[in-house]
Amino acid sequence: xxxxxxxxxxxxxxxxxxxxxxxxxxxxxxxxxxxxxxxxxxxxxxxxxxxxxxxxxxxxxxxxxxxxxxxxxxxxxxxxxxxxxxxxxxxxxxxxxxxxxxxxxxxxxxxxxxxxxxxxxxxxxxxxxxxxxxxxxxxxxxxxxxxxxxxxxxxxxxxxxxxxxxxxxxxxxxxxxxxxxxxxxxxxxxxxxxxxxxxxxxxxxxxxxxxxxxxxxxxxxxxxxxxxxxxxxxxxxxxxxxxxxxxxxxxxxxxxxxxxxxxxxxxxxxxxxxxxxxxxxxxxxxxxxxxxxxxxxxxxxxxxxxxxxxxxxxxxxxxxxxxxxxxxxxxxxxxxxxxxxxxxxxxxxxxxxxxxxxxxxxxxxxxxxxxxxxxxxxxxx
Amino acid sequence: xxxxxxxxxxxxxxxxxxxxxxxxxxxxxxxxxxxxxxxxxxxxxxxxxxxxxxxxxxxxxxxxxxxxxxxxxxxxxxxxxxxxxxxxxxxxxxxxxxxxxxxxxxxxxxxxxxxxxxxxxxxxxxxxxxxxxxxxxxxxxxxxxxxxxxxxxxxxxxxxxxxxxxxxxxxxxxxxxxxxxxxxxxxxxxxxxxxxxxxxxxxxxxxxxxxxxxxxxxxxxxxxxxxxxxxxxxxxxxxxxxxxxxxxxxxxxxxxxxxxxxxxxxxxxxxxxxxxxxxxxxxxxxxxxxxxx
Numbered sequence: 325x326x327x328x329x330x331x332x333x334x335x336x337x338x339x340x341x342x343x344x345x346x347x348x349x350x351x352x353x354x355x356x357x358x359x360x361x362x363x364x365x366x367x368x369x370x371x372x373x374x375x376x377x378x379x380x381x382x383x384x385x386x387x388x389x390x391x392x393x394x395x396x397x398x399x400x401x402x403x404x405x406x407x408x409x410x411x412x413x414x415x416x417x418x419x420x421x422x423x424x425x426x427x428x429x430x431x432x433x434x435x436x437x438x439x440x441x442x443x444x445x446x447x448x449x450x451x452x453x454x455x456x457x458x459x460x461x462x463x464x465x466x467x468x469x470x471x472x473x474x475x476x477x478x479x480x481x482x483x484x485x486x487x488x489x490x491x492x493x494x495x496x497x498x499x500x501x502x503x504x505x506x507x508x509x510x511x512x513x514x515x516x517x518x519x520x521x522x523x524x525x526x527x528x529x530x531x532x533x534x535x536x537x538x539x540x541x542x543x544x545x546x547x548x549x550x551x552x553x554x555x556x557x558x559x560x561x562x563x564x565x566x567x568x569x570x571x572x573x574x575x576x577x578x579x580x581x582x583x584x585x586x587x588x589x590x591x592x593x594x595x596x597x598x599x600x601x602x603x604x605x606x607x608x609x610x611x612x613x614x615x616x617x618x619x620x621x622x623x624x625x626x627x628x629x630x631x632x633x634x635x636x637x638x639x640x641x642x643x644x645x646x647x648x649x650x651x652x653x654x655x656x657x658x659x660x661x662x663x664x665x666x667x668x669x670x671x672x673x674x675x676x677x678x679x680x681x682x683x684x685x686x687x688x689x690x691x692x693x694x695x696x697x698x699x700x701x702x703x704x705x
Numbered sequence: 706x707x708x709x710x711x712x713x714x715x716x717x718x719x720x721x722x723x724x725x726x727x728x729x730x731x732x733x734x735x736x737x738x739x740x741x742x743x744x745x746x747x748x749x750x751x752x753x754x755x756x757x758x759x760x761x762x763x764x765x766x767x768x769x770x771x772x773x774x775x776x777x778x779x780x781x782x783x784x785x786x787x788x789x790x791x792x793x794x795x796x797x798x799x800x801x802x803x804x805x806x807x808x809x810x811x812x813x814x815x816x817x818x819x820x821x822x823x824x825x826x827x828x829x830x831x832x833x834x835x836x837x838x839x840x841x842x843x844x845x846x847x848x849x850x851x852x853x854x855x856x857x858x859x860x861x862x863x864x865x866x867x868x869x870x871x872x873x874x875x876x877x878x879x880x881x882x883x884x885x886x887x888x889x890x891x892x893x894x895x896x897x898x899x900x901x902x903x904x905x906x907x908x909x910x911x912x913x914x915x916x917x918x919x920x921x922x923x924x925x926x927x928x929x930x931x932x933x934x935x936x937x938x939x940x941x942x943x944x945x946x947x948x949x950x951x952x953x954x955x956x957x958x959x960x961x962x963x964x965x966x967x968x969x970x971x972x973x974x975x976x977x978x979x980x981x982x983x984x985x986x987x988x989x990x991x992x993x994x995x996x997x998x
Contacts, residue, residue: 477934508960520975527971537960541952559944599947606946611958665939673931680927681920688922693915697907701865 332438332578333416334358335368340416340437342579345457345493345638345657351575362575369440369574414439426550429495429574429582438579449584451572452633454495455564457580457657461491464640464655467662471653476676479646479669486646493657495577495636496558497549497585501542501596503630508537509608510622513615532615536608539628542600544569546637547592549585553639555595560663561656564637568658572636582636589632601625755801755816762824765789770800770841772880781881784888792895794854795825795834798884803842810847813840814995817849821991828853835993837871837887839880846875847995848887855992857898858891862906864993866890875998 332341339355343362352359360368411422417435431438459467465488472478511534518527544566548558570576605623612618638657643650646667653664761767765785766778773781785796799820806812817838825834833854838847848867850858858864870890874883897905 475938477938504955513963521972523975525973525975527973529969529971531966531969533962533964533966535960535962536958538956538958540957541955542947542950543952545947545950556943557941560941562944563949596947599945602946603948603951606948607951607956608958611961663940665941668935668938673935676934677927677931680930681923684923684926685919688926689912689915689919692918692922693912694908696912696915696918 332365332369332440332575335360341365342438343457343576345460345463348456349570349573351578362573365575365578366573412439412441426583426586427581428584429577429580431579431581438577440574440577450634451497451636453500453569454572454576454636455566455569455638455658456576457493457638458568459638459640459655459657459660461493461640463660464491464642464662467655467660468642468644468653471662471664472666475666477668477672478666479672482646482667486644486651488642488644489650490641490643492641492643493580494639494641495580495582496553496639497583498546498558498635498637499549499585499587499589499592499596500544500546500633500635501593501600501630502544502632503596503600504539504541504628505600505604505625506537506539506628507604507608507623507625508535509605509620509624510535511609511612511618512621513612513618515614515616533621534612534615534618536611538608540604540607542603544633545596545599546635547587547595549587549589549592549634550583551586552583557654557663558639561639561654561659561661564656564658569635576636580638585634589634593632597627755804755807757820757824761820765795765797767797767799769802770839772800772839772841773884774881777881781884781888784885784892788888788892788895791892792832792899794832794857794895795827795836796888796891797821797825797834797836798887799836799838800880801838801840803840807838807840807845808843810845810995810997813838813843813845814847814849814993817847817993817995818991821849821851826851833857835891837884839875839883841878841880844998845995846871846998848993850992852990852992857904858894858992859904859906860992860994862908863894863904866894866905866907868994868996872998 333339334341334353334356336358337353337356339353341351341353341360343351349362350359351362351365411420413419414421414432414435414437416437417432419432419434421430421432421439423430423441427441429438429440468488469483472482513532513534514529515532516527516529518525520526546558546562546564548555604625605620608623609618609620640655640657642653642655642662642664644653645651649667651664651667653662655662755769757767766773766782768778781798785798788794788796799817801807801813801816806816817836820838821834821836825836827834828851831853833851833856835848835850835854835858838849840846848864850860850864858867867887867890870886871883874880874886894905
C-alpha cells in the first residue's frame, strides 16, 4: 500500500529529520550529522509527496464511503465533524494519524516522527513566505519561567505546582498586507494667551482650521489567518522581523505543527485596514505642530496600491496546568516574545491593597489636612 | 488668762501670714483689677492724641470708650487676671477713641505696639504680653505681642487663630463677646504651649476631614496599585494600530493649510477680599497685626 503521508527522514541514515530553529536554510541530521539544504530536501521529497497525495486521494474516497455508512448507522460523529477529519498512515510506523482538514504538518502520536500532510500546498494554498523558527523549545521554557518572575500576585506555589503539559512549535498562517494610502485630515487647533488687565484675568484663544493630506505606505501588516488562534493573542506577540522572511519551503515545517489558513484574505482585510487607518490618522495628527491643543474634526482615507501575501509565522504554544485549570502561553518563535495570562492569588491582591492603603494613608492624610487648612483659611478670609 | 494669750497669739500669727500675701498681690501688676473708671489718672502719658494714665500697666482692661457694662467689665477682668496669674503673662484689652493715629490700620497697630512697650513689656520677669486694642468709632482693631509672647503665640499661626476667634463678634458689634473670645483663645493657646512645649500650629492638629479624604484617596491609590499588579499578570493586548509597519520614508505630507478662524476672549474678575481686612504690621520687637471690621 502506498504511503498516505510523508516523513522527512535523513536520506543518509533514515533517521527522522526536523528543522533546527535558527539554522537558516540548512537542516542537519541529529544522528549522522549530514547536512542538507531545504531546497535539496524539498526536491528529494517532492515525488514522495505527490505519490502520498495520490494515495491519500484514494483513501479519502474510501473514507467518504465510510462516512456515509457511519451517518446512516447513526454513529457518534456528525457529518460536519467527519468532513473535517483527515486520516493518513504514518510512513514511519504505519500507525493511522487523524488530523483536521487545515493541518499541513504534524507529528505521529505513536512514533513522534514529523509528518507532512501531502496535497495541502497546492496552487493558491501554498504559502508565499515563511519566517523560520529562530527559538528553541528550551528558549520557550526559559521565557516562561522568566515571565512569571517578579509577578507579585502570582500564587506562591505556582512555580512548584504548575506543570508544563506541552510545548509545541507551530507555524501559524498569516496574511501580510502591503498597502499604500492617501489620506486627508481636518483638525481644530488653538493657541492661548493669558494676561492680567486690572482686576481681571484675561484668556485669549486663537482658533485655527488646520488641514493635512498626503500619502504613505504600510508594509506587511499582519493578520492571522487561523480561526483557532485568538486575534488578540496573535497581535500581542507582534512584531515579527521581516528581514528573516524567506520563500516558503516545506522543509521548514519539519518537526513542527502547521495549519493552513481558514480565514481568507478578504475576511482578514478589514482588520488590517482598521489598523492602517488609525496609524494614518495618527501620522497626520502628529504633523500638526505649533499649537497648544489639537483635535481631529474630520478624516478620510483612500486605499491606493496594495497586495497581500500568505505567510507562515513561527509560534511556540505552552500549555500548563495549575490546580486543574489550564493556562496557555504563546511565544513568538522568531523574537522570543512570550504572552499569556497568569493566575491571580486573590488573598495576595487583598494584602497588597491593604498595605498600599496603610502606607499611603499618612501621606494622603497630611496632604489633605494641608489642603483643608488652606481652603478653610481662604474661606475665613 | 492662758486662753486669752492663746487667742492673742493666734491673731498675731494670722496677721503675720496675711501681710506678705497682700504685699505680694500689690507688687504683682496682674493682681490689679482696675478698669478705666477706677484708674488713677493723676499723671497722664500721651501716645498720639490719646492721653493714658501713668499707671496704665497696673490694669488689664482699659475701656476708654465704655463699650462694656460694669458687670461685663468685672467678669472680663477676672478672666484676664486668671489667665495672667496662670501663665505669668500680661493679657490686656483696651478700647480707644478715634484720632489721627487710631483711625487707620497701621496707626492703631503702632499705637498698640507703643502702649504695650511702655506699659506692659517686662520680658525679663514674665512670659510675655499681649494686648488687643479696639477703636469702635473707626472700626479698627489691633493685636500686639512682645517677643516672649511671640514664642508662645506665633504670628504665623497663633495670631490668625486669635483674629478669627473675635472677628465675627466685632462685625456684629458684640464687643463683650469679642473680648471674651480673644481672652479664651489666648488662654487656649497658652495652655497648649504649657502642655506641648511648642506654640500651637494648626498643622499639628488632628483633622477628621483630612483623615476621611486621605482614607478615600489612599483607597483609590490602593485600587490603582492592585489594578496595576493585576495588569502585570497578563500581557495580552489588542493592537489597534499598525505603526510598526509604516514605512517612514514613504510619508509624504503634500497638502497642508493653517487657517485662522477667530479669537475668543474670556475675562474673569479676580477674587477680592470682603469688607474686613487685616495686615500683619510686624516688627522685630512686636508681633500681631491689625485690621478693620
